[in-house]
Every structure is written in C-alpha cells, then in structure tokens.
Amino acid sequence: MDRMKKSTAIAMIVLIAAIFISFDVSIYVLFTRRAVDDMTVEERKAAISLEDYLPFAEGTRAVTVESSLRFSDVDKLPVLDGASALYPVYASVAASVYPEGSVIFEDGAFSEESAVQFRNTLRAYSAVADGDVDIAFCAAPSKEQRAYAASVGAELELLPIGREGFVFIVNENNPVNGLTSEQLRGIYTGKYKNWSELGGPDRMIDPKTRLAGSGSQTVMEHFMNGEPMITGRMFGFLGASVGYSFRFYVEAVPREMSVKMLAVDGVFPSAGNIKNGTYPLVTEFYAVCRSDNDDENVRRLLDWLLSDEGQGLIEAVGYARIK
Template structure:
C-alpha cells in the first residue's frame, strides 16, 4: 500500500480513538480530516503533491458517484446492503469502518470518508506550488454538488424517515408519542385532574395495583393514579432518578405497549391493563396459561379513519373501507374522490389499532401491508410495516384520542363513517358506528383487593370525570359494589 493509502489508515485509526473512550461519533467528522491534514503537513516535501491531489480527487469523485447511484437504488437508505458493500472498498478506513458500523453510524462514516479525501485533496492542491487551475475544477465541483444535493434529498425522504412513525425517545423507547408532559411527576403536566379530593384513595404503596396498558390510555390511567395513589408523583420520580432497570418505565404506573402490557397482566407482573378489547389471540394466550380475565368497559372511544386535510372525500361506508383494505378498491375515484391511487396504510401487528382493524374487517382478509426494509448491522435485514405518511392519497386509521387528544398526526381530517362523524357526542350516544369500549382488564384471581376498588373508581362519578376530561367518551356511572362483594 502506498503512502497515499497509509495516510487515511493512520488518520482513521487515530481519529477513532475518542470512540473507544465513549466520545460522540460526530467527532470523527472533525478529527479524521484534521489528522489527514496534519499527516500530509508532516510529510510535506516527501510526497508528490501533484500525485496526491490527483489520487484524493479521483477517489472523492468515484466514491461520490458510486454512493449516489447506490442511494438511488436504495431509496435513500445508508443502511442498504449495497452501501455496506461499497464501504468494504474503503479499506484505508477500516478502523473507523469497524467501530462506526457497530455503532450503527453509517452516515457519519460516509461523511468522514468524503471529508478526509476532500482534506487531502485541498492540502495537496494548495501545497503543490502551482497556481490552481480553477476552470478544471468547475465540472468536478458541479458534479460533487449535484451528488450531494441528490443524496441529501434521497436521505431526507428515505422509507424509514417517511414511514417509520413518530419515534419519540420517551417511555423507555416504547412510545410513538411525546408523553413527557403526561408523567405523574411532570411539572407542568397535562394530566386531567379533579377539582376535589378523589372519592377513593390508597395511602400504602404496597396496596397500589400496578398499572400498564396501551399507549393511548396512558394519560387516563396516569391521571387516575395521580388522583388516587397518595404521593405517587414522588414515588415514580424517585424510581426514575434511581436508574433502576426493570424493563419498564415506571414502578407502579408503567407503560410498555398493548402486547407487552397484556403479557405482564397475564403473567402477574401488572394488576390493571388498559386498552381496547383483547384480541382473540390474546384471549387464547391467557386461557392457555389458565388465567381467567375480567373485562370491564370504563369509557367509550372511536376507531377512526383519516386522510390528508385537502382530500375531497369526507365520508366512507364500512363496506367501502373493507373493500379498500381488502384490495378491491384502489383508486379514490371509485369512492367519489379525485382520481388517484389510495395509499392504504396499516399498523404494526399486535398494536391496539391493528387489533381493532382486524375486528372491523371480520371475515374479510386484510391485504398485505406496505413495508420497507431496514438493515441493522447486527441483525441483518428487518422488514417494517410502513406507518401513515401525510402524502397524496394516504389513508390511515387509529383511535380518535391519538388524533385529537394527543395530536399525533398533523394536517389530517377524520372521516365520517356511514355519514356519522366521530365527535364526542356521537361517541357517547353510540351513533358513530365504530364506537368501541375502552376497557380495564384484570385477572379474576388478582390478590390485591384494591383491583376491584379501582374498577369501581373508574365507574364512579370521579372516575368518569377523568375519563371525559382526558378526552374519551364517558359511561353512565355505576353504583359501588356492596360491601364484602
């Protein structure tokens, strides 16, 4: 290997040293090009600057061209297999390649390689003792600029960015929604609250039933915990600051997701599960483990379909929706809209909204969902369900509280179903055809006596106030259980 290959190798090795000590990956964008410059400077007079400029310039142009082609083929993903194969050709950067690939920082790696060759080219050009011929640089410069612009556009619109969901880094990575203002200890917070002490309260921490549930339900049961569980804000704040790793994001008021939360209930790690009615598979899973469940509706929610706000379609029938998601209807003109393909998005399997969609479809099968591939450096190719993107012709579904209570989707409008809009009045009187119960699921053999008390609280006037103030439809309050029941 010539000195022109050893220079990037040395810069790559030295520039990667901060990563061994926990340094941020972006430092490589500064350290590696700077070290390349310093190495060339230390070798000044012992290398052919003309040849160095030519080698670095040609390497930069070839890599830019190859990378751009692969970005086009990979739809903007730097994690594609083809880009990984290209990076194997950059052997002088192997120390940096190894560390950053294991860290999942391919984009940083690519930028560091380009900047390194650019640094070498600029140094040799400035030091070769000749007046730069700028006219010769116009065409390569324009080419690099066009490649950079195209790659930037492709990267920003790559499938994992468009269809990967919201990706908030809250709730131990389980949430797709920013719940930072809905924690029981958030100050200021956005949880619903009573204007008086709750009719039922639990003082002893050991008597507090552990809560878990679907993502959309977290603001409701967190509000109930704050009203009923004494000092719960301090309990959860102390737990959060302790750094305890229990696989959840709370001690008593926890949130995982529909699948894991239900599993925790069945296995006895949680006492109260909040969500939509369990799926047939979930009920069979509990039965297989010999667990009897009690399912108590505590509120009303709407399963909704939504489109971009400028879509002229305002209402669809249940039959039309099933036909779209079965694949029989594929164009908006077939349902009274402007001609154009219907991009019917689904949700990941096991999520609450996907479970509800399966109930809604009944005997009609769902067509294969839109998917995209992501390449993980350790796990290989992983296929993900493409989540809703607010683009022309898009159609999605969720629960009303996600859209209107949490503002999860922007620039959308909710569709009426069978001519009835999913507003709160139509949800509470049941006229909206896709009104669904918001359920509290418990084990019939729950050892904590406060499990039944919490069911009664949610059905009481105070509990129903929290249900409605959170944004769900309320039920008619039920009388408390007779003492001793």
C-alpha cells in the first residue's frame, strides 16, 4: 500500500495533466481565441482609424467640400464629437468648415483643446448633456441617455442630418445570405434556435447583442418593437453567430475579416439600396445638442448641415442625405 508501481503512478499524473491541457485548449479554440483580437481597446472602438480621417492631415480621407460657412481662428468653435461610425462625417465637417489648427491630435488622441473629440456614442451623449461637447453626431439616444440628460437638467435637441443602413452580419461561411425582418426578430426573441429552421445548416444560432447605450443596440431595441431580447444562449459559442451593426462600420473592417452582411426582406444593404430607400432597415442619424445651447456658431453649423453643401458632404462621405 505504501508503494505503488512507478509506471502506474506516472501514467495517472500524465492522464490528469492531459485532461487539463485538453480542456484548456478546447476553451481557447472555441472561445478565448474568438474574444481576443490584436487591436487595443481604443483601436477597436475606432475600427475606422482616427488618423485616416484626421482633418487637415496630409493624405487624410476626410472629405472637404466647398463651403459658404467658414469659421476663423477668432470664432468660438463648436466642439464636435460622436459615434465611431460617424467620425468620418464630423471629421469632414471640421475639414470643410473649421480653421486649420483647430484640431489637435497628439499621441493617438485628441487633446482637450481640440474642436474635434472622439468619445463614441456611449460617452458623447453625456458629454453633450454635461456641456463638454456642443454637437454630437450619433444614432438616436437610448432611454438611459435621455434619462441622464434629464437628470442634469438638459434637454437634447436631435436634428436628423442623414441616413444609414442597420445591418445584420454572419460569418461568410454561413450559407444563409438573407432573412426576413420577422425571422431576425424571431432569432432575438428565441423563437428560432437553429439555423436549419431558417434554411441553413443544423447548427445552433448564437445571437450576439451589443452594449446597452451603444447606437446599434438602441436601434436594435427599436427594431424589436418592444419585444424582449435574449442576450445569449448557453453553449452558444458552439453554434454560429449573428450580430448587428451599421453598414459603414462593417464596410470599414479589413477585408480579411470573414463576415458578410445579410439581405433583409430580400434586399441587400448596399450603399445604393440604402440611398434609394429599398433596403428596409434604414435609420436616421443626428446632430445632437442641448436645446438651450444658443451659441450662434452652433446654430449656424446646424443650419449648414441641412444646406445643400452640408448634405453634399454627408453624401460624399458615404451616407445617404436626409434632404
């Protein structure tokens, strides 16, 4: 009893070690690998690179249009902020209307003095309510964002300035290319649990949701018409996912990322179908300010955004105009 055969003892220890290693490798392959990418948190928030659209920078992709409104160095400049997907819009606004030198970008971020900021939707709304930002370019606010504004005594003024496609995405190897609105809602209410119910393979559906308060999550809640959404499925990571975002954001991801957008109600979310209104899930985006912000230049800029010049800029950046 005091001694056991050495080979038996070693075999048992190796077996236990092998079980742990197999288990950990399975977790890594099935889950960890998918949750980790090689971008930093900040880079992920800005899949559309800040540098790529930096106003006034050499080789910038920010669009510049002929503008009858042109602020000078002596003007009090409205501070702009907004959703990451709309950063190209407000960067282009600054490039077209603001004086050079008003946008200060250092060490990968905008300085506090810069007239252009980047907080994304989650924080841009509170920044407007708090008075730190004059105009935020965002999708519609969530209930929480409206409630926060009310709690600090701010009323949000939402000026629709353009339209964008809300899209559903799956892995490009998923044979399903399109779904109806009813099927998409059914996935997120839990009615459909397997892709085989929707013309796909016999594989569990793994519906992914976004952070509460993000622009896409707020639009999704509207799309669901008040129906409660499931927020994941036990062992869903073994199935095949579906998620949602804005078209511009998905278009901006590197081509080697193997995701594809789904047609909805038989219409693919191409830029053309969004502009001509045939794609059914088109959402407005807004220039948002405090309703009591009576700064003259804020009002001039809001008016300009709805002018032919401003709407031309929206279209030139890649979104659909509102007027």
